[in-house]
Amino acid sequence: MTEAHDVELVCPAGTLPALRAAVDHGADAVYIGFRGATNARNFPGLNFSAAEAATGIAYAHERNVRVFVALNVYPSPASWSVATATIDNAAAVGADAVILADPGLMAYAVQKHPTLRLHLSVQASATNWRAIEFYRREFGIRRAVLPRVLSCVQVERLIARTTVEIEVFGFGSLCVMVEGRCALSSYATGHSPNIQGVCSPAHAVRWEETPQGRQSRLNGVLIDRYAAGEPAGYPTLCKGRFRVNDTVFHALEEPTSLNALDVLPRLIASGIRAVKVEGRQRSPAYVAQVTQLLRRALDQCSKGDREAATDIKDALDQVAEGRTHTLGAYHRRWQ
Amino acid sequence: MKLAVGPLLYLWERNAVLEFYASLRESPVDIVYLGEVVCSKRRPLQREDWSDVARMLTEAGKQVVISTLALIEAESELAALARTIGTSGGLFEANDYAAVECAAGRPFVAGPHLNVYNAATLDLLVRRGARRWVAPVELPLATVATLAASHREDLQVEVFAYGRLPLAFSARCFTARAHDRAKDDCGFICGDYPDGITLYTREDQPFLTLNGIQTQSAAVQNLHSHVGVLRDGGVNVLRLSPQSRDFLAVVDAFRGAIEAQSSPAIPAPFLPGDYCDGYLDGAAGMSNATPWRRDPAPG
Numbered sequence: 037m038t039e040a041h042d043v044e045l046v047c048p049a050g051t052l053p054a055l056r057a058a059v060d061h062g063a064d065a066v067y068i069g070f071r072g073a074t075n076a077r078n079f080p081g082l083n084f085s086a087a088e089a090a091t092g093i094a095y096a097h098e099r100n101v102r103v104f105v106a107l108n109v110y111p112s113p114a115s116w117s118v119a120t121a122t123i124d125n126a127a128a129v130g131a132d133a134v135i136l137a138d139p140g141l142m143a144y145a146v147q148k149h150p151t152l153r154l155h156l157s158v159q160a161s162a163t164n165w166r167a168i169e170f171y172r173r174e175f176g177i178r179r180a181v182l183p184r185v186l187s188c189v190q191v192e193r194l195i196a197r198t199t200v201e202i203e204v205f206g207f208g209s210l211c212v213m214v215e216g217r218c219a220l221s222s223y224a225t226g227h228s229p230n231i232q233g234v235c236s237p238a239h240a241v242r243w244e245e246t247p248q249g250r251q252s253r254l255n256g257v258l259i260d261r262y263a264a265g266e267p268a269g270y271p272t273l274c275k276g277r278f279r280v281n282d283t284v285f286h287a288l289e290e291p292t293s294l295n296a297l298d299v300l301p302r303l304i305a306s307g308i309r310a311v312k313v314e315g316r317q318r319s320p321a322y323v324a325q326v327t328q329l330l331r332r333a334l335d336q337c338s339k340g341d342r343e344a345a346t347d348i349k350d351a352l353d354q355v356a357e358g359r360t361h362t363l364g365a366y367h368r369r370w371q
Numbered sequence: 372m373k374l375a376v377g378p379l380l381y382l383w384e385r386n387a388v389l390e391f392y393a394s395l396r397e398s399p400v401d402i403v404y405l406g407e408v409v410c411s412k413r414r415p416l417q418r419e420d421w422s423d424v425a426r427m428l429t430e431a432g433k434q435v436v437i438s439t440l441a442l443i444e445a446e447s448e449l450a451a452l453a454r455t456i457g458t459s460g461g462l463f464e465a466n467d468y469a470a471v472e473c474a475a476g477r478p479f480v481a482g483p484h485l486n487v488y489n490a491a492t493l494d495l496l497v498r499r500g501a502r503r504w505v506a507p508v509e510l511p512l513a514t515v516a517t518l519a520a521s522h523r524e525d526l527q528v529e530v531f532a533y534g535r536l537p538l539a540f541s542a543r544c545f546t547a548r549a550h551d552r553a554k555d556d557c558g559f560i561c562g563d564y565p566d567g568i569t570l571y572t573r574e575d576q577p578f579l580t581l582n583g584i585q586t587q588s589a590a591v592q593n594l595h596s597h598v599g600v601l602r603d604g605g606v607n608v609l610r611l612s613p614q615s616r617d618f619l620a621v622v623d624a625f626r627g628a629i630e631a632q633s634s635p636a637i638p639a640p641f642l643p644g645d646y647c648d649g650y651l652d653g654a655a656g657m658s659n660a661t662p663w664r665r666d667p668a669p670g
Contacts, residue, residue, distance in 0.1 A: 139496075163443060170472040190444050214539070219508060287549060289543075
């Protein structure tokens with residue numbers, strides 16, 4: 037059985053201030069991306085230049101915190117040289133690991149930077165030990181981040197069959213689809229997580245005030261319509277309201293956040309090595325708050341508490357998408 | 372250029388499945404993919420039935436390929452995967468890297484869900500035994516052509532040419548959810564929808580299709596009018612995805628286009644949602660560069 041103090045808290049940073057916030061509030065590791073279409077949070081005003089990454093890594097290392105660089109798109113021939121240059125940059129600035137999804141890039145990294153630690157991105161869609169074994173045997177990956185589609189029992193059984201460290205999502209936005217196997221965004225907009233590192237991109241979003249209420253559209257497709265006074269969320273297309281047969285509802289998923297706090301002791305007991313917080317697009321204030329709360333929750337688990345304190349859960353709900361949370365697939369009934 | 376019938380993505384009744392494959396015996400298709408890609412609980416046919424279908428098609432001169440699951444979570448699904456790969460004498464289609472790992476160097480088809488977007492990944496899979504590659508549906512033809520050019524001799528290239536596009540997978544069964552049923556107690560409700568359930572926007576635009584844990588497009592991707600540019604791009608195989616009606620007419624239309632004869636017209640779409648072809652040029656997949664005309668051209 038793994039002790040809780042072995043479980044690393046991995047927090048997001050889209051900017052240098054967010055990185056400092058994560059480091060100062062208890063992260064064991066921070067993950068970042070370089071600018072451009074090389075990572076799954078390719079948003080305007082976000083991400084690091086090589087110089088900023090070097091500054092951030094120095095700040096983190098002085099405080100004994102590790103920094104991982106996410107490069108989790110699938111580069112096409114046109115963007116291949118940018119992607120390999122990003123790996124070279126990550127190695128040059130002293131990243132503690134790169135988080136990759138594309139097998140071709142892993143082959144490049146192994147060949148050019150044999151001592152660089154490789155983590156398998158959630159975007160690689162590895163949902164079973166045998167797929168993880170492929171990446172371990174081919175590229176020597178040291179850690180795999182599991183897609184948000186497995187139940188607690190499935191996570192336990194997977195860990196029992198692999199020597200690769202397992203990282204799971206603990207808090208943040210919820211992908212209802214298997215990450216890396218979702219083309220909904222490109223179907224509607226031409227831009228996808230796999231190719232451009234975006235989902236339901238802002239440039240395709242239009243808001244309208246109509247007699248029926250406020251409406252959100254994605255490249256012209258009506259994603260949702262809100263009654264007066266109803267809170268409106270970002271039109272991520274899998275979280276819209278649609279009609280199926282005769283019912284209008286959130287046919288794929290409600291706008292809600294993943295919060296694994298209720299199963300954290302169980303996940304830790306099953307041998308996870310890291311808990312990840314989603315949200316490189318979030319503000320430094322958000323990163324500080326969520327990092328601090330998850331730090332407390334992990335510390336409580338390490339003291340043997342079986343349940344997270346109510347005030348931690350309440351505080352996380354306050355910052356959650358839709359101000360509600362779900363255990364997602366960890367809880368079999370969600371599926 | 373060859374015609375392939377993709378794996379049946381829906382749950383049909385046993386007789387409908389058997390009739391569908393029997394109807395392919397005399398049809399001008401070259402390759403037939405059998406087996407379940409979407410949901411491990413679906414078992415319309417027993418293993419012996421599948422063997423009979425495979426033998427019947429092989430004797431009719433078709434190449435039979437066994438497709439495997441795209442989302443593998445349970446230990447039982449891994450065991451079934453190993454059994455399928457172990458017992459299939461011919462080619463199988465890998466849709467998860469677990470299948471590539473299981474193959475241990477045996478020849479296989481790299482399915483559309485393996486996320487091959489560049490030459491380095493394709494090279495790796497060819498070294499591991501891939502003999503044919505089905506491009507991800509969102510990959511533009513220009514990229515497919517670039518990758519195809521690097522493997523003219525040792526790899527066949529297949530694209531999804533006709534059918535509702537397989538866009539996403541989830542742990543959640545959306546068909547069961549739409550019927551307020553738990554996934555573990557689904558009652559195989561997806562069997563009531565031989566082409567999936569169309570999902571509409573609140574202004575009645577057909578947008579997506581729910582098919583168990585899979586989400587598809589509502590529009591049917593139809594590359595019938597692009598067969599020439601596909602061939603020029605190095606595509607060797609066109610995949611036609613099974614649907615409940617008009618399938619043989621679709622096969623005939625594509626065969627005509629390949630032979631460059633006065634091709635029989637493609638049937639009008641019978642499903643809600645039009646034809647689409649946007650992915651071909653890297654645009655939104657739902658868009659349509661060559662709008663379908665319901666009225667035949669004059670003369």
